[in-house]
Amino acid sequence: MELIITEKDNAARRIADILSGGTFDSSRENGVNVYEWGGKRCVGLSGHVVGVDFPPEYSDWRDVEPVELIDASVEKTPTKENIVATLRILARKAERVTIATDYDREGELIGKEAYEIVRDVNEDVPIRRVRFSSITENEVQNAFDEPDDLDFDLAAAGEARQIIDLVWGAALTRFLSLSAGQLGNDFISVGRVQSPTLKLIVDREREIQAFDPEDYWELFADLAKNGTTFEAQYFYRDEDDNEAERVWEEAVADEVYETLADRDAATVVDVNRRTRTDTPPTPFNTTQFIRAASAIGYSAQRAMSIAEDLYTAGYITYPRTDNTVYPDDLDPEELLDDFVGHATLGESAESLLEADEIVPTEGDEETTDHPPIHPTGEIPSRGDVSDDEWEIFELVVRRFFATVADAAVWEHLKVVTEVDDYRLKSNGKRLVEPGYHDVYPYFNTSENFVPDVDEGEELAIDDVELEEKQTQPPRRYGQSRLIETMEDLGLGTKSTRHNTLEKLYDRGYIESDPPRPTKLAMAVVDAAENYADRVVSEEMTAQLEADMDAIASGEATLNDVTDESREMLEEIFANLADSREEIGDHLRKSLKDDKRLGPCPECGEDLLVRQSRHGSYFVGCDGYPDCEFTLPLPSTGKPLILDSECEEHGLNEVKMLAGRQTFVHGCPLCKAEDAGEGPILGECPECGDEHGGELAVKTLQSGSRLVGCTRYPDCEYSLPLPRRGEIEVTDEYCDDHDLPELVIHNGDEPWELGCPICNYQEFQARESDTGSDLEALDGIGAKTVEKLADAGIESIDDLTESDPDTVADDVEGVSADRIRDWQAKA
Numbered sequence: 001m002e003l004i005i006t007e008k009d010n011a012a013r014r015i016a017d018i019l020s021g022g023t024f025d026s027s028r029e030n031g032v033n034v035y036e037w038g039g040k041r042c043v044g045l046s047g048h049v050v051g052v053d054f055p056p057e058y059s060d061w062r063d064v065e066p067v068e069l070i071d072a073s074v075e076k077t078p079t080k081e082n083i084v085a086t087l088r089i090l091a092r093k094a095e096r097v098t099i100a101t102d103y104d105r106e107g108e109l110i111g112k113e114a115y116e117i118v119r120d121v122n123e124d125v126p127i128r129r130v131r132f133s134s135i136t137e138n139e140v141q142n143a144f145d146e147p148d149d150l151d152f153d154l155a156a157a158g159e160a161r162q163i164i165d166l167v168w169g170a171a172l173t174r175f176l177s178l179s180a181g182q183l184g185n186d187f188i189s190v191g192r193v194q195s196p197t198l199k200l201i202v203d204r205e206r207e208i209q210a211f212d213p214e215d216y217w218e219l220f221a222d223l224a225k226n227g228t229t230f231e232a233q234y235f236y237r238d239e240d241d242n243e244a245e246r247v248w249e250e251a252v253a254d255e256v257y258e259t260l261a262d263r264d265a266a267t268v269v270d271v272n273r274r275t276r277t278d279t280p281p282t283p284f285n286t287t288q289f290i291r292a293a294s295a296i297g298y299s300a301q302r303a304m305s306i307a308e309d310l311y312t313a314g315y316i317t318y319p320r321t322d323n324t325v326y327p328d329d330l331d332p333e334e335l336l337d338d339f340v341g342h343a344t345l346g347e348s349a350e351s352l353l354e355a356d357e358i359v360p361t362e363g364d365e366e367t368t369d370h371p372p373i374h375p376t377g378e379i380p381s382r383g384d385v386s387d388d389e390w391e392i393f394e395l396v397v398r399r400f401f402a403t404v405a406d407a408a409v410w411e412h413l414k415v416v417t418e419v420d421d422y423r424l425k426s427n428g429k430r431l432v433e434p435g436y437h438d439v440y441p442y443f444n445t446s447e448n449f450v451p452d453v454d455e456g457e458e459l460a461i462d463d464v465e466l467e468e469k470q471t472q473p474p475r476r477y478g479q480s481r482l483i484e485t486m487e488d489l490g491l492g493t494k495s496t497r498h499n500t501l502e503k504l505y506d507r508g509y510i511e512s513d514p515p516r517p518t519k520l521a522m523a524v525v526d527a528a529e530n531y532a533d534r535v536v537s538e539e540m541t542a543q544l545e546a547d548m549d550a551i552a553s554g555e556a557t558l559n560d561v562t563d564e565s566r567e568m569l570e571e572i573f574a575n576l577a578d579s580r581e582e583i584g585d586h587l588r589k590s591l592k593d594d595k596r597l598g599p600c601p602e603c604g605e606d607l608l609v610r611q612s613r614h615g616s617y618f619v620g621c622d623g624y625p626d627c628e629f630t631l632p633l634p635s636t637g638k639p640l641i642l643d644s645e646c647e648e649h650g651l652n653e654v655k656m657l658a659g660r661q662t663f664v665h666g667c668p669l670c671k672a673e674d675a676g677e678g679p680i681l682g683e684c685p686e687c688g689d690e691h692g693g694e695l696a697v698k699t700l701q702s703g704s705r706l707v708g709c710t711r712y713p714d715c716e717y718s719l720p721l722p723r724r725g726e727i728e729v730t731d732e733y734c735d736d737h738d739l740p741e742l743v744i745h746n747g748d749e750p751w752e753l754g755c756p757i758c759n760y761q762e763f764q765a766r767e768s769d770t771g772s773d774l775e776a777l778d779g780i781g782a783k784t785v786e787k788l789a790d791a792g793i794e795s796i797d798d799l800t801e802s803d804p805d806t807v808a809d810d811v812e813g814v815s816a817d818r819i820r821d822w823q824a825k826a
Helices: 011-019 082-094 105-122 139-144 152-180 194-210 250-262 286-295 298-314 333-337 346-353 387-403 479-489 497-506 519-531 538-552 558-593 668-673 756-770 782-792 796-801 804-810 814-826
Strands: 002-006 025-029 031-039 040-044 049-052 075-078 096-100 128-129 215-225 230-236 265-278 406-417 422-433 458-470 596-598 606-611 617-621 628-632 638-645 652-657 663-666 676-683 692-699 707-710 718-721 726-733 740-745 751-754
Touching: 002 011, 002 082, 002 105, 011 031, 011 040, 011 298, 025 082, 031 082, 040 082, 049 105, 049 152, 082 105, 096 105, 105 128, 105 152, 152 538, 194 497, 194 519, 194 538, 215 422, 230 606, 250 422, 265 422, 286 298, 286 346, 286 479, 298 387, 298 479, 298 814, 333 346, 346 387, 346 538, 387 652, 458 751, 479 497, 519 558, 519 617, 596 638, 596 652, 663 668, 676 726, 692 726, 692 740, 707 751, 718 756, 751 756, 796 814, 804 814
Parallel strands: 002 040, 002 096, 096 128
Antiparallel strands: 025 031, 031 040, 049 075, 215 230, 215 458, 230 422, 265 406, 265 458, 406 422, 596 606, 606 617, 617 628, 638 652, 652 663, 676 692, 692 707, 707 718, 726 740, 740 751
């Protein structure tokens, strides 16, 4: 019997389907799917099923000094015991083992972990390695026809990363957490790549805070020719002979304005026409893919999660790659032909095939492992993927289209006019040949019209404007720009950079998007710079990354690199030892600053955002237990304290982060004061006849709104209302319930809610039709609901209580990261 081992269950199912021609049988062993056909068995892992950790005697944070972890031994232990047990059972019976994990450093290490599990129970079985960049029929068949051996050097590089990250992270995390008294779930996390990345974000925030704006002025005039008006801007030559538009002295700006406003016409003194070739973009590597996905609204983590699902399903190539040059064996014409006739993508493919010659663009980076990210030629039907998956798939397809398309051509027209000694310029541009923009509609193609004019021609001045402005601070890094900067500095790898950002969010170091550092983040970086600057040094981290590359190429050993990293860490702790109390005080203050809203109205102490034992958030007084003043916060989302302040109460406003349902709650004290009963709508259907209860529009202290019985808490009948928008009680009444119809005014179009009871009944009916409330979550459609139901996930409650890795193993085409994303939305 041949045993085939893949990295995940959905990859195992896909490979079994390809190799068996769709004839495989499926069974369960210890809760693990096993696919069998023709003397072969295929099983999927769940990523790493073995982890590195310290021995149990180092587990108690209070009994072990953090510095002791530097030289502590590291051992491997199963993290997925049921999968390891299943692998052992199958390996004992195997006559040949094929490892088919992902082809990168992490995949090679996962393959080595499987190799060691197999060898532990079957010393003599031959073990081979297959590698592929897309899970398509041709590539998988070819990989199995030409097997190779495991690359133990590449795996050792991945193992070195695990050990170094464990030792650095654990030792420094424990030191800072113990110093600040932050244990349990609120520990203060430090990481080898995480910390220098955080410093990038903090340094940019410092620039923003230190920025001193300067006033300047810009002048614009509307010029007209034959009734057509276009804009011109005043400019002058600065001391470096560059064209400058900003005027730094108000008196000069006023003088120019008065002159322009006093004249009826400007004279054309220069006309410059030129044609510019707009070259198509290069193929996607991981960083450029994340950048493009960010431009259409996807976080780095979400984009990579979707791309991995599309790869596993066989629709795109492996999404973790530095390569920007297509391999020689890729036939662009053949791949384009796969899309001919498709309802959405076919027209673009057909137009590209009309070219006399199809030559793809090339980037600067050419590697020999994975090709750039591109479609495989297998196209999902819209019912097989969610809307988000289709959008990312189409992005990848259209990027490939763009790389084999013609260049675009722009025509630029610059017109310079003169009024006395003052000059104005108008820049027009027109897309003459759309080229690749026809098939890749993600770049801006807006045009700016300037009419044809001749030198010496007089143009009427219709209007003149003087605009006073201020210089702006540097912008915060967006996620994609931050990942590009990490790549430039050698921080992390293509496989880890987006996960590093996610960890910074999870640890409470950054919030919002673009990422903004919390006060805790500022304090951690500040403490590191003052007492152990190598912790946040990009050079040190980049050096370790280079050392791990040396392991992969056989130029260094795992022990060489891990010993070097331990020596670095010992030097850091030598600097930290005498500053523990000072660092702790600094961190404790910052932790409180991150939660502070403003003064308590009862005692003057600080009001802080707190979290209850049950996980809900509320506002409580720092003077507790002497002062028990509290305010509720909405149950939806995680609170973010904004810079904006309530003028009446002096409290910072609060925003609730809840994915696409994110909303600004405002001042919690204002919300509490606004609470109460609004207009009476009619009789309560539960207690009106017997006790005279009535339905009223109610606003709760948390800001939630509902239609509820006036006899609450004796009668708990209620119906939900939208949180935002003005509620209008109309004169139209429901025939069935004798209640007025409601209209919500929020935005341009009013929402005719109708009778609140009918509205809620319609909602319940829709839920009943789908048989599941899961479709209320963005990204889950009817097909996915069916797949989840087969795995025992039939409701949002089932989803939130499930283990993401277990569900991902059972549901084809759905990753654990994607399930975690749904859980967060739920």
